[in-house]
Amino acid sequence: xxxxxxxxxxxxxxxxxxxxxxxxxxxxxxxxxxxxxxxxxxxxxxxxxxxxxxxxxxxxxxxxxxxxxxxxxxxxxxxxxxxxxxxxxxxxxxxxxxxxxxxxxxxxxxxxxxxxxxxxxxxxxxxxxxxxxxxxxxxxxxxxxxxxxxxxxxxxxxxxxxxxxxxxxxxxxxxxxxxxxxxxxxxxxxxxxxxxxxxxxxxxxxxxxxxxxxxxxxxxxxxxxxxxxxxxxxxxxxxxxxxxxxxxxxxxxxxxxxxxxxxxxxxxxxxxxxxxxxxxxxxxxxxxxxxxxxxxxxxxxxxxxxxxxxxxxxxxxxxxxxxxxxxxxxxxxxxxxxxxxxxxxxxxxxxxxxxxxxxxxxxxxxxxxxxxxxxxxxxxxxxxxxxxxxxxxxxxxxxxxxxxxxxxxxxxxxxxxxxxxxxxxxxxxxxxxxxxxxxxxxxxxxxxxxxxxxxxxxxxxxxxxxxxxxxxxxxxxxxxx
Numbered sequence: 001x002x003x004x005x006x007x008x009x010x011x012x013x014x015x016x017x018x019x020x021x022x023x024x025x026x027x028x029x030x031x032x033x034x035x036x037x038x039x040x041x042x043x044x045x046x047x048x049x050x051x052x053x054x055x056x057x058x059x060x061x062x063x064x065x066x067x068x069x070x071x072x073x074x075x076x077x078x079x080x081x082x083x084x085x086x087x088x089x090x091x092x093x094x095x096x097x098x099x100x101x102x103x104x105x106x107x108x109x110x111x112x113x114x115x116x117x118x119x120x121x122x123x124x125x126x127x128x129x130x131x132x133x134x135x136x137x138x139x140x141x142x143x144x145x146x147x148x149x150x151x152x153x154x155x156x157x158x159x160x161x162x163x164x165x166x167x168x169x170x171x172x173x174x175x176x177x178x179x180x181x182x183x184x185x186x187x188x189x190x191x192x193x194x195x196x197x198x199x200x201x202x203x204x205x206x207x208x209x210x211x212x213x214x215x216x217x218x219x220x221x222x223x224x225x226x227x228x229x230x231x232x233x234x235x236x237x238x239x240x241x242x243x244x245x246x247x248x249x250x251x252x253x254x255x256x257x258x259x260x261x262x263x264x265x266x267x268x269x270x271x272x273x274x275x276x277x278x279x280x281x282x283x284x285x286x287x288x289x290x291x292x293x294x295x296x297x298x299x300x301x302x303x304x305x306x307x308x309x310x311x312x313x314x315x316x317x318x319x320x321x322x323x324x325x326x327x328x329x330x331x332x333x334x335x336x337x338x339x340x341x342x343x344x345x346x347x348x349x350x351x352x353x354x355x356x357x358x359x360x361x362x363x364x365x366x367x368x369x370x371x372x373x374x375x376x377x378x379x380x381x382x383x384x385x386x387x388x389x390x391x392x393x394x395x396x397x398x399x400x401x402x403x404x405x406x407x408x409x410x411x412x413x414x415x416x417x418x419x420x421x422x423x424x425x426x427x428x429x430x431x432x433x434x435x436x437x438x439x440x441x442x443x444x445x446x447x448x449x450x451x452x453x454x455x456x457x458x459x460x461x462x463x464x465x466x467x468x469x470x471x472x473x474x475x476x477x478x479x480x481x
Contacts, residue, residue: 005392007023007038008026009050009053012050017068017439022043023046026046034049067142069142071185072117072136073135073136073139075114077109077213078113078115079114080115081115081410084468084471085116087464087467087471088108088468090461090468092104094461095433101120103396104437105120105133106396107396107436107437107465107468109130110395117136121136122140124137124141131169134168134169135163135165138164138165139167141165153170154170155262156188164197168201175204175207176207179207179209179213180214182204186201186202189201190202195224195225195227195228198223198225198228199225200258202228202231202235205217205235206235211239212240213235214236217236218236221233234297234334237336238335239337240299241299253292253295254300254301256288256292257289257296260280260285261275261278262275262278263275265309271313272442273307274316274317277321277324277325286323289324289330293328294326294327294330296335297335298331298332298336299336301331309336310339310340310343313344314334314347318351318354318355319355325358326358329361329362329421330360332362341362342370344359345362345366346370349370349374352377352380352381354381354384355450356374356377356378356384359374360374360387360390363391363392363393364393366393371391371394372398374392375388375394375399375403379403379407379409380407380409382407382408382412384401386430386431388434389430389431394438395467396441397437397439399435399438399439401440404439410450413450413454414454415437416428417454417455417456428462429461429462432447432456432463432465435466436463437469439469441472441473444470447466448463448466451463
């Protein structure tokens with residue numbers, strides 16, 4: 001439509017607004033269509049034609065920068081039944097952050113379902129959602145090409161045929177089964193990637209890590225990314241390799257960190273060495289100590305005292321300084337050997353009480369059995385129930401009724417629910433949300449009955465995930481849509 005026709009259409013619109021006839025103002029082609037009808041019918045026909053012109057003829061063209069995306073990949077598991085989607089959306093809304101939302105998604109995945117994309121989509125940077133969502137992550141990233149990852153084994157030749165998320169999953173599986181082959185692929189392909197992708201690839205070396213990986217990790221000491229160099233150093237430390245990055249300067253951070261730890265002796269007959277956090281004099285020292293624990297490795301700190309990893313872990317005096325205890329636990333999780341991690345976890349769980357809560361910082365590196373032992377130990381210590389919600393990498397839907405009744409958890413929940421302390425009641429909300437993730441279907445249903453009988457309203461938001469859990473029964477796999 002040219003400018004003259006647009007001006008004429010505007011004049012017709014003005015006539016309709018004022019209630020006047022527009023037939024004489026209409027284009028000749030329009031008059032041929034409307035001319036044989038009565039005056040009122042002519043106006044109706046002209047109005048219909050004008051509406052079509054405005055809605056279709058004058059619709060702006062799509063910008064040339066727009067690109068057509070391929071269809072959203074269809075995931076293999078069935079979608080959550082339609083009748084459960086309102087409950088799911090309520091659980092996602094109740095989740096306070098992305099980590100808790102992923103727990104909701106993980107619980108549903110553990111029962112064999114995936115979510116509707118209008119209810120939840122993983123972010124491009126998401127590395128914590130269930131592996132089944134990898135095609136959606138890659139689709140979010142706007143990667144061009146095939147809709148699904150190839151079924152064949154990942155190789156150097158078909159590397160580019162895999163989307164990044166699918167490639168990461170394939171490499172993680174290879175590191176568990178064929179660690180050497182996966183290392184060779186990473187060693188060949190990582191240098192050509194940007195720093196962020198390179199870091200994610202090197203991080204996969206933690207699976208099946210052995211001394212055979214040490215030469216490759218040492219070669220990363222000259223990598224152009226500081227984060228890659230630091231990660232490689234921590235992985236080497238897990239293998240017992242000493243040394244620090246070449247860019248730390250002339251000062252020795254390990255020696256500085258050792259100054260924040262007091263070496264002593266205990267026992268009258270059998271003297272043994274102890275390591276206790278030194279008294280700090282200022283917040284600046286507190287901050288500096290935290291930085292050093294984060295950047296130094298356990299094996300180097302132990303060597304500074306002429307000790308081994310087991311010796312420094314066994315001699316650490318837990319309870320003297322909570323912040324220091326957290327820092328040493330995080331150091332062990334980041335750079336300690338597998339043996340050191342399991343030693344610290346087993347020691348703290350055996351000690352029970354407050355020391356057991358520090359295991360939460362080790363859970364990303366614990367096996368499934370030790371994670372469950374940790375959770376069961378915390379359930380017996382009602383003062384630290386909130387710690388469970390901080391644990392990473394725990395499984396969904398396994399906690400049974402016997403685990404909840406083997407201690408004072410239920411009596412403690414009943415007491416707090418029936419009390420008047422609002423702060424403690426808010427803490428119960430977090431515990432119930434965590435229980436919604438951990439418990440079996442049957443246990444979730446029984447726990448709802450217990451806490452409702454204790455005084456929580458049946459429609460309380462804190463029960464949302466428990467209700468979703470209880471609804472995810474075997475019968476949920478029906479085909480309703």
